Amino acid sequence: MDQTFLLALAVAFVVVLAAIGRIATRSPSPSGQAAADTGIGVSTEGMKVCPKCRMGNLWTERTCINCGTKLRG
Ligand SMILES: [Zn+2]
Structure with missing residues (x-):
């Protein structure tokens, strides 16, 4: 047992x-x-990707052309 x-x-x-x-x-x-x-890729070749809307902006841009978010880099 x-x-x-x-x-x-x-x-x-x-x-x-x-x-x-x-x-x-x-x-x-x-x-x-x-x-x-x-x-998200912050920057690519000659491009900056907006962290908010993921819009590709020219690297010379300081703000997103689509939503106006300040871009890094
Ligand atoms: Zn944007």
Whole structure:
């Protein structure tokens, strides 16, 4: 009786450990790809991308020609 209970307890313990190990080893996400996608290119070749409306402006412009947001760079 006690041995059966202990065996069941041991099996449950192993199952829990396996579940924890699976969660721990699971990679959260391809972070490199996600980071590359979330960031908006602030400037490109000869262009400044508006951080607000993503309008491409000439690099000489200080404000967005579409919405007037101050451009970085
Ligand atoms: Zn804009």
